[in-house]
Amino acid sequence: MIGALILISLAFNIATGGLFLSPRNVFNITIQTVSVAIMATGMVFVIVTRHIDLSVGSILAFASAVAGVLQVRWLTQDLGLELGNPLIAPIAILGALLVGTLIGALNGWLAGYQNIPSFIVTLGGLLVWRNVAWYLTSGQTLGPLDRTLLIFGGAEGTLGPTWSWIVAVVAAAAAVLAIWNGRRNKARHGFPVKPAWAEVVLTVVIVGAILGFIAVLNAYLVPENKLKRIFEARGETMPEGYTAGYGLPISVLILIVVAIVMTVIARKTRFGRYIFATGGNPDAALLSGIDTRWLTVKVFALMGFMAGLSAVVAQARLQNHTNDIGFQDELRVIAAAVIGGTALAGGVGTIYGAILGAFIVQAIQSGMGMVGVDTPLQNIVVGLVLVVAVWIDGIYRKRLGVR
Template identity: 70%
Template structure:
């Protein structure tokens, strides 16, 4: 046998994305969000990215984002929940009636009592959890399809809310309760900076703590410079977001009223920022908790295992029926929590509260990368999906787009998100999807923004086509 010299294989150079280990789907969503923000900022003359609009955008996103985190678990387990908007309305009606009628009538507690807000919130959360568990029991133990159960729930709970309030708007709600609505409850500049610094430090610590844990178990890790870059990105994003919120100043008229209530006179050149809204802080805490549940707990592992293969999960000893009850009970609890935020932001309960929220929540989860086939989904993706949805609606409203056309755009974006998700998973149809987008996008840019943008998009499309053919994608 003769020895044959073989060339030594050179290690493949890792790209920047490979070194940073960034999820390409998440990166795509972030780029899409950036494009949406820059486009609307251009069309609104810089108003879209102003501190005031970012503040409003953040508090408007919270209600849908809270429910979207629970919808991830529902869809991952191969179910659907069409009743979340109606259930939100029922929970809101329970809390409003508790504050305005039941507590004053039966216990003599009037608005302003320190017990009003916590008791009302507890009533709403319990109502949502019980209703969600009941729907989960019908789905899990009586094997009624979730589509049918929650479609019936959409009709039932919307009208239960109407009967609870007699079809009337109930308000104003307790002032302590209104703190969870956004502009009526903020932390102020100083406390917001304190929390931002602590959160940034925690983000940096978690990055390097995870690195130490991997090294201790001899797992592969990123290069040290990549860890530093990711830690800097996380810390910079947190500090930058809080800096923008702190830049939104309280109007002079409101400041004057605040000082007058104290019996004081507003000093000249006195300014005060709103800071971080309590509702946004609630969403951040919830996102951390739900992510820990999804990644670090037995419940989370069971949810994703069941969604990946229900038969194998049941054969391995997972009680999939009880798991279904737990998932829908959690969804109901989050509907109650979302009702707190939504009704507190409106300062009252209205009959149309939560209308069409079920579609927005499902769309947010799907746009965020949750697969309708089950088994795949992320909490941060759903929150980013909710932010993208709200940015589209807010931006279109600012540029004067009619409400019907806004819904058309949202529907198209939902179908587009599913199409891109399928293309991401199924390599066989990927070239067709890419080819369609490279042809259609320049046409849309020309129709919406004029020929200069259309021409620029066409040039980019041609260059992208050539690059993908060179790489063998097309």
Template identity: 70%
Template sequence: MSETALSGQKSPTARSIFAALQLDTRFLGMIGAFIVLCLVFNVFTDGRFLTPRNVFNLTIQTVSVAIMATGMVFVIVTRHIDLSVGSVLATIAAVMAVVQTDVLPDILGLGHPANWILAILAGVVVGVLIGAFQGWMIGYLSIPAFIVTLGGLLVWRNVAWFITSGQTIGPLDDTFTMIGGIGGTMGETGSWIFGIVAVAAALWLQVASRRRKASHGFPIKPAWAEITMATITIIAIFGFVWVLNSYDIPKARLMRIFEASGETLPEGLTMGYGIPYSVVLLIVVAIVMTVVAQRTRLGRYIFATGGNPDAAELSGINTRLLTVKVFAIMGGLAALAAAVAAARLGFSTNDIGTLDELRVIAAAVIGGTALAGGVGTIYGAILGALIMQSLQSGMAMVGVDAPLQNIVVGTVLVLAVLVDIIYRKRTGD
């Protein structure tokens, strides 16, 4: 008998370590694929892909799709699909642009500080109503979601055209454009403060989760596993802040900022952009959607219905009303995404949101949301959106033609679904 067998202990393996850390192996695989993707593009772009400037641009380019992808998780989990989100985004962006350039200036005056808030509220109301209307047709009229939203793809794109008379509307309110990305950031100091608060909140949640599991008699992680996860969290958050703070504001722009405040730029002074407000919005959306998914009755109903619609209905869940709620949430998130997309451009254009429906669905599926329903995560969808954007941006930097980019993205989507099917068969999910 071996010495190990006599002692009754097994040597630690990678599998046992992952089990102790209670990590999602599929999500870890996605992170690994993302890291490899970034390193490959960094090599082919002579180190330009992983510069602070490009990382900053990637974050603000990902936000609008990532916000909608969090809602698409709920839609797909309930065994539906929404092909209209890009067109709905265009309609809402048109509404927001017209409200803040034509309607509110006549009522409140041009440049009124409430214009941008009221414009966003108007867009959210329109988005929720559109989503609820489509959900009503799906839930109560029993029209397949594919048909309803395919019709919506055509209808809402052209509704947007009629709202703007086919014209580009802008420039948009200066405060409104701050949520678009580069025009509105927290600055270096604000970003570090945000990072410290985020780390404190993450650690508090980790401790609270451990205490809650212990109080209910559930198994808890070993102390070394908790410390390891806390260390990874701290490094990830502070590393992200450091990278974004490392992207310096161009000197000419910095001089204009100081001149606007009646000051002179000190010699040799440099300042970083920091975290964009749009990224903060995405983080807030991700937290809220995660809480809804994991801590509310609505979230439990969504996943229960996706897992077995018939059993959910027999247990008393109003699946028709639930469908309306899910699509209303999707519409509201499309409105937030429309605000970010229009603000980033500074205008509402006719082609805004074109093909976003495919990017959003791809992000959710690549992020692990099962097309069969019942399975999906918010953080996975956001990582999926980041992978999609990194893939497109990297190919553009390398010089790959747009048609070939679309071929690659389509191939990756199909492969992601195949990998997901194989993974679930092997794990028995």
């Protein structure tokens, strides 16, 4: 997946005359990918347990509608709070997360305890929740939103160059520690390990990718007019010739935290082991004492939580709630998980693979848009990539002797 992403990026960079890998475009692709990538981490668990969730885009839309109505109507017009009040953003975020989690739990209950196929349950949800959101907002775009919430969207909330470098150094050190601890643990238990030179090369590549990514984000400069407004808000005059880079978006930092937490859940917790055991062999998991029905509820509730979190990020990036927010995101999320190596047959999948898959999908769409490819053809290409990814995965699994 990393190789595929690099090849796609280089191809589009050549086709666009170097614009595709410009700091501005890398920044935009990154913040556009976050909401889909967050949901893709939850979709991994859903697909691993041999289910599917077609309703995530509609759950995102409804959660965004709830957060938007809380900010624009209920808390401001009805309760008299002013935008900027420190209570508004936390309540709106909590509302989105709660709504998403409850809808996800309902999907899980219907699939797990009522034995309705998850395909049907979530297909119904796809139709229901987006239209419930339309009625909730009366079909109107909601805005302006609370300024505090907007920091989770991208350009309005970044760490700046200094803190971005600090995060990069910490992430690079953590990557080096993880690689060499993994090697030491394998050697201690008698498992085969890569040659030392291969581990060194891998470490250098990963550290270089982390530091290079932050360098590109820091190279994207904040527009001069925006900097002047920031200084004026402080009652200061901007020094002549002053420049500043955006750095790492807070939304990307949220994605990193989600990726770490979901990876720990998958690899280090009983809940994660139950998910992969159930996906590998549901009958054996049930006979071994795993409550697969309750597990289904928890997996779908987690998926709903991720959709609610993505609603906050997507709404903050757009700086409004719109009727088409999250439209067709369910397809992008499933594509990201599958392209990232999650097997539709269940039992196999990784969090980092799903995130890479999300970046690949967004890179393909953004690149084709930059070279002038029509939207219908973009969707055709993404669909073909999804089919080819599943086909390659099937061939790979057959060669490994895995069903």
